[in-house]
């Protein structure tokens with residue numbers, strides 16, 4: 001189903017992807033004590049000897065921060081230099097996705113983070129357009145986003161994805177494409193693996209960090225692009241009922257980019273989505289290096 005890139009970085013060296021294997025007794029597999037990254041890259045359409053990675057520095061910084069919750073001291077610089085070597089080793093020729101991962105790698109039982117070995121691996125897969133530009137239908141999930149009282153939400157911790165998985169499967173099995181999760185206060189938080197924005201009367205609103213969202217890098221990019229286009233983005237709590245009457249709703253994340261929402265539960269949203277479309281086009285152009293104003297977001301790696 002997936003085309004994995006030929007080499008993985010595993011146990012401090014590059015090995016063929018099929019040889020990068022962990023034991024069934026690996027601690028993180030049992031306790032969810034891992035943290036993940038996920039970033040996109042493309043071959044530069046203007047230079048076949050160059051690969052472009054979108055917001056590499058931010059992704060490495062976020063993973064290094066997430067690792068702190070695992071009591072694993074790994075710098076953003078170390079993650080970044082490994083990813084650069086990974087790209088040079090694999091020389092991808094189509095759009096791809098990189099998954100760096102930090103985890104408790106010891107074999108054995110008992111949940112803890114002290115006195116336990118940690119490790120870091122990187123692998124990648126080919127990934128083209130992930131979702132249709134026509135948009136998705138969404139269900140309001142019966143599962144709520146975790147709360148920072150009991151879960152370190154400022155990290156991208158693998159254990160969190162049980163909730164995302166329950167919500168996504170619930171949505172799909174009840175005939176929708178995607179799930180929107182409320183937080184424990186009943187305010188809109190995010191989708192199963194994407195942040196959310198709504199448009200009302202020409203203004204864009206999105207839940208702030210205090211609504212238990214993941215600190216999405218696409219979200220950050222969209223907020224800056226919207227501001228540059230002269231559309232103000234306001235971070236504030238969003239009620240469920242606002243979703244149903246919004247002029248536009250869209251989701252965003254690394255894999256899906258900017259994704260329009262066409263219907264939420266039994267409320268159809270307007271078919272005309274001028275702001276979503278403008279942001280989607282601009283974001284895609286930036287990730288494909290067609291917009292010179294955001295060149296600092298596109299990290300070039302030479303592979304010749």
Ligand code: PMP
Pocket residue numbers: 038164190191192193194195214215216217218219252253254255
């Ligand atoms: N929320 C969750 C739960 C996610 O898994 C993701 C994808 N990483 C996002 C939001 C979007 O984050 P980003 O734009 O950094 O990919």
